Amino acid sequence: MKNFLTALLVFLVWSFFGLWLFSILDPVHQNTNPPEEVASTSTDTVEIDEGPITDESLEPIEGDSLNRLENEVEPFDSHEQHLGLKAITPKNDVIFLFNQGIGFHKNSSDIILNEEVKDFKYKLNTYMISHPNEELHICSLYSASEDIHTPNWGFQRGQKVKELLLETGMAREKIVIKPIIREINFDENGRHENGISFSFSPLDEARIAEAALKLPEDKTIYPKLVNNDIFVNKDLQDLLAEVKEAMAANPNLIVEVVGHTDNVGNANDNYLVGLKHARQVRWYLVTKGKLDRKKIIARSEGESKSIASNKTERGRLLNRRIEIKYSSS
Structure with missing residues (x-):
């Protein structure tokens, strides 16, 4: 029994000595720093930009991904x-x-x-x-x-x-x-x-089906006039494209070309001038657009339906116009 107690005492002494020696030599314990110190001294700190992400901040897409x-x-x-x-x-x-x-x-x-x-x-x-x-x-x-x-x-x-x-x-x-x-x-x-x-x-x-039944909106154009004759300009070209498309979408469409003038001169003469301009526009639509002449009608209102004062040059210019009216037969 005496020998057993002696052996146990020796074992306990050496065990405490070993634990004390290990605690002194432990490298992790020696190098451990407080978390605040690591964050403040690290050279790998990542800064977070909370601003908006722009295209410049994104990586370019290349190769197969693109x-x-x-x-x-x-x-x-x-x-x-x-x-x-x-x-x-x-x-x-x-x-x-x-x-x-x-x-x-x-x-x-x-x-x-x-x-x-x-x-x-x-x-x-x-x-x-x-x-x-x-x-x-x-x-x-x-x-x-x-x-x-x-x-x-x-x-x-x-x-x-x-x-x-x-x-x-x-x-x-x-x-x-x-x-x-x-x-x-x-x-x-x-x-x-x-x-x-x-x-x-x-x-x-x-x-x-809806497009075939819907009538285009009426339109006013101001053609280029030279010596009281109409010359082709962009407004007239755009009108031709519009009328062709509308008539193709709706075979029952009737196009009315109405000539208007200012009130300078004789009312009867102005009626004839308006009719002349309407007929010139009709001729342009029929010949250049290869459209059915029976579905395009020319008529005149002369000076009777002015939309501005004839006392100013600008007003008279606005009154000299061609109206395009759509209806269905």
Whole structure:
């Protein structure tokens, strides 16, 4: 028993000695600092900017990630600077993607076609022929930084593209213009290189039926007069495009061209002048637009329905006008 107690006492003494020695030599214990000191002296401190995230703060998307992103976004929702002229199906399959796009200048309805993209209208027509139950959407950009114009520049540019498509024989009622307002980065010459894209959608038969029944709004134009004869100007060209589209959408449409004058001179003479101008506009619409002459009527109101005072030059200018009135037969 005495030997057992001696051995136990020796074991306990050495155990306490070992624990004391380990606590002195423990490197973790020696190097542990308070948390506040580590945070204040670390060279890896991350500063958090709580301001708004801008495009400049984001990592650029490159390689396959960029390709996947382009394929997932419809053309009228992207219009990225690096994209060319693109057309997609209702299932987002790409019909074509040109490196170049259709461009335009700021505050202008004219479109710019590069040589590479000139066949786009034939490719779209070929697709539409083989998919008669679909309609084409022309997605056309314009910017809030451009001059305010009615209709907006996006619609006017889309109309120019539509006219090119109609030359291929595409059905007018299956082409829809969709103006899209976006921030546009024009170059130093006021030019943007990629403002048009195309997408096909299932044919909206309800829209077609409604368009056929809806009459266009009456319109007033001020033609260019030289020696009391009408010369072709942009207003007249725009009118021709509008009348052609309206009559194509509604075969029962009747277009009335009404001539108005100021009150300078004889009332009977003014009636004849108004009739002459109305007939000249009618002749232009019929011959240039190849429209049914029986559906376009010319008549005169002379000086009888002035809209401004004839006592001022500006008032007389406003009274010398052509009115276009639509009705259905």
